[in-house]
Amino acid sequence: MKAVVVHGAKDLRVDELPDPVPGGGEVLIAMEWGGICESDVAYWRHGASGTAVLEHPLVLGHEMAGRVAGTGPGVTGIDLGTPVTVHPATPVGNEPLPERIAGRTNLYPRVRYCGSAAFTPHTDGGFSELKVVRADQIRALPDGVGTDRGALAEPLAVAMHAVGRAADLTGRDVLVNGAGPIGALVVAAAKYAGARTVVAADMAAAPLVIARAMGADSVVDLSAGEELPADVEIVFEASGAAAALGAVLRATARGG
Template sequence: MTPVTAMKAVVVHGAGDVRIDERPRPEPGRDEVLLALEWGGICGSDVAYWKKGASGTAALAHPLVLGHEFAGRVAALGSGVTGLSEGQPVTVHPAQLIGEPPERLAGRTNLHARVRYFGSAALTPHTDGGFSEFRTVRAAQVRPLPEGVDTESGALAEPLAVALHAVGRVPALRGRTVLVNGAGPIGSLVVAAAKHRGAETVCAADLSSASLAVARRMGADTTVDISRGEELPHDVDVVFEASGAPAALGAVLRATARGGTVVQVGNLPGTAEPAVLGDLVTREITWIGSYRFVDEIDDALTALRDGLDVSPVISHRFPLEQAEQALTIAADPASASSKVMLRLGGGAPVTA
């Protein structure tokens, strides 16, 4: 049998320019693992690199393999790797710290100033992601999937970890009322994470009826369709703002109980935008940010093992070769998409 020496990868070359490139299949070095990848989930940052050539302040300086949500199976082990075996289903923690964070950030490695994150142009050279048929990964970043968790669900351990980190920013959530404003993939996963952590009732709000349907399937007790003029609930203990829309902040703060907490999960713009913030002071609201995650990917895998079902957030599936079509669907609000998945390899062909 002729050995495989090449692979396909989803590579963004600039704004509006994504290609399926052929690249050499990598070989694992010491303390590395070669993964045969099966599933990847498209994130907003992947869409931003494709549409704008940048995600936030991270701009493309050269081509980049997209993707930081992915899972597959161990294909080969480099020297020095123990505790893993060929064929084992795994996902990855996408972050690698550069240097040590300061003592004041102990336990908060997600805030370290220099991090290599799969599928990110934040540093040059960029850090290629996992939207490819194969990828080498440091063994320390590999996370075995629990028994009963398939690789499609395993690829969503990363965004679920983002949701669990957000929920963990409010340690005492059990028995409290929760509002999730913005029911995209992360918002809907926050719904599930809040219920998983014991919230008494969870309300989801969005402009899209399709997104609200997903939120209900993920465990929302009630929903608010803002496009129909429905109003947010009042006196909510904890609000997770997952839309990232400055125009929504006034209503979100008004919905928060006096002395309550707002966790900002959705990325807010880095430019000046009008927003109504008066209630932040007069209602003495605690407003805190939530960024990526620390080690909550391990908690995510435990939750998946224990039965938390992430499949309702999946709206579309495409083969790797149709990555541009998948990105187009993920970027189009009219498509009613939630999480769009790429079949990277390891199985039968997939159609949308």
């Protein structure tokens, strides 16, 4: 099979790799779509993403969707051809979480992620023609949702989790600072959650066009000198820019 493999900084190749075979409890997926995350770009640009440094070649990609192409022993109830997306995370170890965060496996102290160099050996991702994952990692896509949109399930889950951690948004005003992929999805998730108005802000004009298409009621072009609204009760900081934090906090209403 062909796969997109990063060998080091600025060294990205399409390699020929052996076709994987599903083992017990595993599913083989014929990949169709993948989303490019900033972590994928970081591995290509720098040979590292945060503290995760490449020590050997890595198949990129953790935003992925395709169709079931085979199943291993012990896997039942999954039809060949089913369109699926993949939960890319696997907790490492079996120590229990503290009671206050019981069940919140996203807060597990050690997690293997598809397309990540955080552990050695690294965990290959899904930018390949075929990918084997555990059966409990797949999520069948609903009727009417193609694999192109299914590849967005992981970043959409980030946005929905953020909105879910906030207060009830029904009838409330929301500001989303940063209209990149995650911010745009937060806009959509906030509107879906019942927000009365959603304002999106960014330093570039192009993302604001997308934010409007995703449901933003108005936008703030910070590069044009426009200012964030004041006294906003619910604010999501999605730019990841340290310099933005002060302005975002000032835009947040007391008690917001």
